[in-house]
Amino acid sequence: MSLITYHHQDMIKLFLFVLILLVGGCGTERASPQPQDVKPAETEAQRLQRLWARSCALCHVDGTGGAPKIGNHADWGERLAKGREVLIRNTVEGMNDMPPLGYCMACSEDDFGAMIDLMTQGIPAVSEVLGEVKE
Numbered sequence: 001m002s003l004i005t006y007h008h009q010d011m012i013k014l015f016l017f018v019l020i021l022l023v024g025g026c027g028t029e030r031a032s033p034q035p036q037d038v039k040p041a042e043t044e045a046q047r048l049q050r051l052w053a054r055s056c057a058l059c060h061v062d063g064t065g066g067a068p069k070i071g072n073h074a075d076w077g078e079r080l081a082k083g084r085e086v087l088i089r090n091t092v093e094g095m096n097d098m099p100p101l102g103y104c105m106a107c108s109e110d111d112f113g114a115m116i117d118l119m120t121q122g123i124p125a126v127s128e129v130l131g132e133v134k135e
């Protein structure tokens, strides 16, 4: 009888030992998220800028491969005359040295439209400047 009791006490000691190890382990490991780890939700503008910076910017900042540069009237004026829909389609399908989707697999057609707006903000199409030329 006393032998069984002894074993029983031993098991309790072992159990307590393991429990202390577990609790100690959890104490050093900070599993709960800290306030500084929680990022505020990204705004739509920030999302577009992030996607643009990772893809379009590779070529459209310095004109790599003949890409029209961001904000450059001479580069964009003629192209804007094609209309937004055509520009979006050419981005989706690719054009000469521009790969299809302009390297942005995560972009939707609306995103491409917004990025084109971003790169051409304030630039009038050549046809708007000259007016319709009729013969």
Ligand code: HEC
Binding pocket: 052, 055, 056, 057, 058, 059, 060, 064, 065, 066, 067, 068, 079, 082, 086, 087, 088, 090, 091, 095, 096, 097, 098, 099, 101, 102, 103, 104, 107, 112, 115, 116
């Ligand atoms: C690898 C380089 C590269 C990347 C990345 C790139 N482009 Fe281009 N893009 C070009 C080049 C080069 C042209 C000029 C093509 C031509 O006219 O031959 C071009 C032209 C364009 C045009 C004008 C199309 C037309 O019909 O005249 C649009 C609009 C455009 N890019 C949008 C984008 C957008 C939006 C992105 C990002 C999602 C992007 N591009 C990413 C290289 C790139």
